[in-house]
Amino acid sequence: MEQYxxxxxxxxxxxxxxxxxxxxxxMLTGRERLMHEIREARGWKYIATMLSAIAPGLGQxxxxxxxxxxxxxxxxxxGLGLLYVTWGGFSYSHFFVIGAxxxxxxxxxxxAWFGPTSPKAPCQKACPASLPIPDYLQLIANQDLEQGYSxxxxxxxxxxxxxxxxxxxxxxxxxxxxxxEPISINGCKRYLADMxxxxxxxxxxxxxxxxxxxxxxxxxxxxxxxxGLSCAFYLSVLGAKVEVFDSDxxxxxxxxxxxxDFRLPKEIIRTEIEDLKARGVTFRSGECVGPGGTSVGRxxxxxxxxxxxxxxxxxxxxxxxxxxxxxxxxxxLRVSKSxxxxxxxxxxxxxxxxxxxxxxxxxxxxxGAKQVHLLYRRDMDQMPARTDELEAAMREGVKVxxxxxxxxxxxxxxxxxxxxxxxxxxxxxxxxGRPKPVKREGSERVMPFELVIxxxxxxxxxxxxxxxxxxRLTRHKDGRVKVSTSTLRTSISGxxxxxxxxxxxxxxxxxxxxxxxxxxxxxxxxxxxxxRAPLRRQVMVRVPYGGHQESAKAKMRExxxxxxxxxxxxxxxxxxxxxxxxxxxxxxxxCLQCHxxx
Numbered sequence: 001m002e003q004y005x006x007x008x009x010x011x012x013x014x015x016x017x018x019x020x021x022x023x024x025x026x027m028l029t030g031r032e033r034l035m036h037e038i039r040e041a042r043g044w045k046y047i048a049t050m051l052s053a054i055a056p057g058l059g060q061x062x063x064x065x066x067x068x069x070x071x072x073x074x075x076x077x078x079g080l081g082l083l084y085v086t087w088g089g090f091s092y093s094h095f096f097v098i099g100a101x102x103x104x105x106x107x108x109x110x111x112a113w114f115g116p117t118s119p120k121a122p123c124q125k126a127c128p129a130s131l132p133i134p135d136y137l138q139l140i141a142n143q144d145l146e147q148g149y150s151x152x153x154x155x156x157x158x159x160x161x162x163x164x165x166x167x168x169x170x171x172x173x174x175x176x177x178x179x180x181e182p183i184s185i186n187g188c189k190r191y192l193a194d195m196x197x198x199x200x201x202x203x204x205x206x207x208x209x210x211x212x213x214x215x216x217x218x219x220x221x222x223x224x225x226x227x228g229l230s231c232a233f234y235l236s237v238l239g240a241k242v243e244v245f246d247s248d249x250x251x252x253x254x255x256x257x258x259x260x261d262f263r264l265p266k267e268i269i270r271t272e273i274e275d276l277k278a279r280g281v282t283f284r285s286g287e288c289v290g291p292g293g294t295s296v297g298r299x300x301x302x303x304x305x306x307x308x309x310x311x312x313x314x315x316x317x318x319x320x321x322x323x324x325x326x327x328x329x330x331x332x333l334r335v336s337k338s339x340x341x342x343x344x345x346x347x348x349x350x351x352x353x354x355x356x357x358x359x360x361x362x363x364x365x366x367x368g369a370k371q372v373h374l375l376y377r378r379d380m381d382q383m384p385a386r387t388d389e390l391e392a393a394m395r396e397g398v399k400v401x402x403x404x405x406x407x408x409x410x411x412x413x414x415x416x417x418x419x420x421x422x423x424x425x426x427x428x429x430x431x432x433g434r435p436k437p438v439k440r441e442g443s444e445r446v447m448p449f450e451l452v453i454x455x456x457x458x459x460x461x462x463x464x465x466x467x468x469x470x471x472r473l474t475r476h477k478d479g480r481v482k483v484s485t486s487t488l489r490t491s492i493s494g495x496x497x498x499x500x501x502x503x504x505x506x507x508x509x510x511x512x513x514x515x516x517x518x519x520x521x522x523x524x525x526x527x528x529x530x531x532r533a534p535l536r537r538q539v540m541v542r543v544p545y546g547g548h549q550e551s552a553k554a555k556m557r558e559x560x561x562x563x564x565x566x567x568x569x570x571x572x573x574x575x576x577x578x579x580x581x582x583x584x585x586x587x588x589x590x591c592l593q594c595h596x597x598x
Contacts, residue, residue, distance in 0.1 A: 057071070162186075184560070222246075223311060315330055344367040353382075
């Protein structure tokens with residue numbers, strides 16, 4: 001992110017690529033950017049708000065918003081002057097003047113807290129990481145690819161990874177989808193990562209990252225999943241010394257252990273982890289934390305702060321008779337990513353409706369299964385899996401059964417022979433906001449299967465919580481760790497938590513957002529004297545935007561090329577091939593830039 005030169009450290013967030021102003025070079029480091037963000041969140045807002053509560057306008061002057069400060073600063077003196085001129089004794093009408101003064105104080109304080117705001121596009125609001133999507137789309141359209149990649153890294157360090165696996169809720173909110181097809185935002189993000197990887201393969205050299213602070217704080221991160229990697233990245237940018245503990249031999253968490261190579265090749269996440277190592281992050285892989293390994297108390301003693309991001313490692317059980325004969329989906333996906341994937345003979349049943357269930361279905365096909373049946377107890381509209389991934393699985397040959405639920409396993413001499421299933425029908429809406437599936441009486445039947453893999457999600461269950469140092473840790477009934485929503489602090493001083501450990505098993509991009517939030521909170525708490533805010537720009541000179549030229553073709557999105565079906569299921573090579581230059585430029589140019597001010 002150090003290569004992004006379009007400064008956003010001013011009172012008004014820039015949109016698109018801004019020209020350098022007279023007050024600063026525009027070449028601000030990623031460290032300065034993050035420190036400014038910390039100062040905004042922790043210091044400047046509080047001071048400005050308190051000053052405006054004392055005297056309207058003072059907070060605005062403190063924030064270098066002179067004109068706004070003059071407006072607020074003159075309101076109460078003008079009111080007092082009017083009161084003095086018209087004074088003829090106290091009357092009930094003076095309560096109106098008092099109320100107006102209080103109203104001015106409230107409005108001035110609120111203005112000092114929130115400050116000037118620029119409109120955000122609906123796609124950016126929908127993004128868990130709050131990526132400046134229209135800005136990097138404009139940079140792609142302008143062929144400024146290195147800047148686009150660096151801009152994304154200001155909020156999302158694993159660009160190549162998320163560009164392949166993100167469920168892209170941003171595309172559901174794209175205005176292009178109102179009259180046409182939404183922009184392939186995630187495809188454009190992946191394109192930037194692919195182009196950067198191509199430049200590096202050709203020998204392009206990048207400026208070295210900023211050195212760590214000599215007297216910087218030491219932070220331990222337990223778990224190397226998306227939240228842990230994100231926290232490590234932004235702490236290293238700030239200059240902290242980071243060590244990442246993980247019980248697995250290779251860092252990456254579920255990104256590298258369970259997501260199939262045909263969606264996320266291992267080389268992608270490995271390259272991004274190597275970038276972290278180049279920044280000075282130390283990985284202590286194969287080192288278990290908790291009972292039987294390194295004690296949490298020892299980590300507390302050796303480090304200034306600790307970030308807990310162990311994910312949700314425990315698979316949820318189905319809870320039916322004979323399920324001891326079933327195969328854990330995480331174990332199945334982990335083994336399938338080894339050098340010798342398992343060979344499957346016969347029919348396979350995958351139970352569930354999430355992305356993991358679809359991944360397991362497509363993986364079973366590639367392992368040689370005769371038939372793969374995906375069983376889901378609701379209908380397709382309530383299925384949480386990505387629609388494009390489900391459609392890809394069906395094209396590859398996965399048979400999907402909706403409104404069906406297993407009731408017990410059929411075993412003969414301890415060997416799995418099939419499943420007893422029952423048809424379901426949708427009833428009243430339950431606590432999840434979806435219609436509750438209800439059993440249809442008399443619909444029981446047996447389906448023959450040689451392998452059954454339940455994919456019902458994961459829970460936050462780990463032996464690390466048995467460590468005496470975590471005895472005071474407050475958790476929810478389902479095992480998730482309770483934290484402050486703004487800082488991700490836990491009930492134990494110096495301990496922070498994020499990702500699936502806090503949210504439950506959700507998306508990698510949401511976990512990455514937690515890691516970034518935690519990194520800024522940790523640095524602000526343990527190294528407040530290191531936070532030095534750079535000079536802020538007040539006047540922004542923006543690159544003119546000529547507007548979007550509408551056409552019938554612009555309503556349709558570009559189609560990403562994929563490998564032929566016959567090649568897909570014969571191995572684990574990546575299915576989607578990404579955009580080429582022309583496709584990415586055309587797709588990015590479809591953006592309406594709806595965040596721009598009129």
